[in-house]
Amino acid sequence: MTAPAQAQPPSFSTNEFRSALGMFATGVTIVTARAADGTLIGLTANSFNSVSLAPPLVLWSLSQRAASMAALSTGSHYAINILAADQKHLAERFATKDIDRFADVRFTAGTGGAPLLEGAAASFECFNRSRYDEGDHVIFVGEVERCAHTPGASPLLFHGGRFYTEHPL
Structure with a gap:
C-alpha cells in the first residue's frame, strides 16, 4: 500500500515566509469580545476573510500563545471591526501589549457585549461557531448575526509592514 502524500519541509526561513506574506495587501481589523468576567478583549x-454567504460565515486566526486565547475560544460572541483609513492609531494601539487598549476608545456594546468601535468602516457581530487548531494558530469561524458598514468609508490597508489607504486605479 502506498503511503499518503505529505508536504515537503519548507525551503525557506520564517523571515522569508513572513516577507512573502507581506506582499499580500489586507484590510486591518480589530477583533473584540467581552470575557465572562466582563473584561473587554x-x-x-489582518487574518480576516469571508467563508460563506449562506450561512453568513467569516474567519480569522489567532496565535495559540495569545493572552486573549482563553477568553476568545470559550466566549459565545465576538465582533470583527474593519478599520477605516483614519483609524491607524487604533490598529497600533490594539497591537500593543500591556496597555489599556480600550482607554478613551468610543464603542457601543454589540451581541454578547462585544464592543463595536465607533467610526469603523464595517462591523460583523459573530457567534463563535467553530475553531480549528492549525500550526501555531487557531482558526476561528464566526457565524455573522449582524453586520453594518459606513457607505463611502475608505478602509485601512496593510502591505509590506506599512499602513496604506486606498487609491482607485
Whole structure:
C-alpha cells in the first residue's frame, strides 16, 4: 500500500515566509469580545476573510500563545471591526501589549457585549461557531448575526509592514 502524500519541509526561513506574506495587501481589523468576567478583549488582526454567504460565515486566526486565547475560544460572541483609513492609531494601539487598549476608545456594546468601535468602516457581530487548531494558530469561524458598514468609508490597508489607504486605479 502506498503511503499518503505529505508536504515537503519548507525551503525557506520564517523571515522569508513572513516577507512573502507581506506582499499580500489586507484590510486591518480589530477583533473584540467581552470575557465572562466582563473584561473587554481586543486585538488587531489582518487574518480576516469571508467563508460563506449562506450561512453568513467569516474567519480569522489567532496565535495559540495569545493572552486573549482563553477568553476568545470559550466566549459565545465576538465582533470583527474593519478599520477605516483614519483609524491607524487604533490598529497600533490594539497591537500593543500591556496597555489599556480600550482607554478613551468610543464603542457601543454589540451581541454578547462585544464592543463595536465607533467610526469603523464595517462591523460583523459573530457567534463563535467553530475553531480549528492549525500550526501555531487557531482558526476561528464566526457565524455573522449582524453586520453594518459606513457607505463611502475608505478602509485601512496593510502591505509590506506599512499602513496604506486606498487609491482607485
